[in-house]
Amino acid sequence: MECDLSDIFAKYEALVADVDTVFERVHEQYSDCVKCSVGCSDCCHALFDLSLIEAMYLNVKFNEKYSGQERSDILDRADSADRATYKIKRQAFKASRDGAVASEIVDLVSHARVRCSLLNGKDACDLYEFRPITCRLYGIPTAIGGRAHTCAKSGFEGGKQYPTVKIDKIQDRLMELSRELAGRLNSHFDQLSEMLVPVSMALMNKYDDEYLGIDKEKKPAAPLAAPVEEPAAPAPGKTAEKELSKTSCDTCGEAPGSSACSSCSGAQVWEFGAASEKK
DSSP states (O other): OOOOOHHHHHHHHHHHHHHHHHHHHHHHHTTTTOOOOTTOOGGGGOOOEEOHHHHHHHHHHHHHHOOHHHHHHHHHHHHHHHHHHHHHHHHHHHHHHTTOOHHHHHHHHHHOOOOOTTBOTTSOBTTGGGOOHHHHHTTSOEEETTEEEEOTTSOOOTTSOOOOEEHHHHHHHHHHHHHHHHHHHTOSOTTGGGOOEEHHHHHHOOOOHHHHTOOTTSOOOOOOOOOOOOOOOOOOOHHHHHHHTOOTHHHHOOOTTSTTGGGTTOOEEEETTSOOEEO
C-alpha cells in the first residue's frame, strides 16, 4: 500500500490527545476513585473491537516497533487471543439464535475475559504509547447509549454524579476518520470503513492492496472472514441458558489469584442517578 495516510493518522492522534486530557482531568479531580496503576491489567482482559482507523494505526505502529523473535512472540499471543475471541462470539451468536434477549448477550460478552495479545509476562503493555482509546478510558466513568460503566476496581459509587465520557461521540469521530481513510484508499469495498476487528486481528492482518480492495487488476472481493450462519427464528431453550452460563474462566487463561482475577466479578454498571449493580 503506497497511499500516504499520515495526515489522517495525525487527526487520530489529536483525538487520542483529547481523550488523554479528559482522563487526566478526571484522575486529578477524583484521584481517590481512579485506581489505575502499574501492574494492574484488568482492562487488558476486556473484549472489544477496533474501528478501521484504530486497527490500521495500531498495525503500523506494531510493525514499526517490532521485528524478529519479539514480533513473532506477540503474533503467537495474538493468534491464541483471536481463537478465544472467536469462540466467545460464537457463543453469543448461538445464544441469540436460541432466544436469549439482547441484554443477556451483552452480559455474556461483557463478562468474557481474553488476555490481550500485547500484554507481556510482566503484565505490561508492549505497545502502551499507541494503545487504543478504549484502553485509555478504562478506569473512569464512561457511557454508551445513556448507560454508564466503570472499572470494578475503581472507587466510583453508584447513585452519585461524576464527569462521564460519552463513548458514542468518540465512536462517531472514529467512524468519520475511518470513512476518510477508506475514501483516501479508493477501496472497492463500500463498507470497508465499517469494519471492526479485535486487537489480535489488527496485529495479525496484512493491510495490503488486496486486503483493502485497492488492487485494480483483481476482481473486488470482500476481506476473508469466518462464515456466519443464518440465525434461525428465536426460540427460548436450554441452549441459550447453557451458552450464557459459561464463565469467563473458560477464556481468560489466567492463573487463579492473579491480578486479573481480583476484578473478575464483573464491571460496575449504573444508570444515571440509580444505585450501582454488579454484573
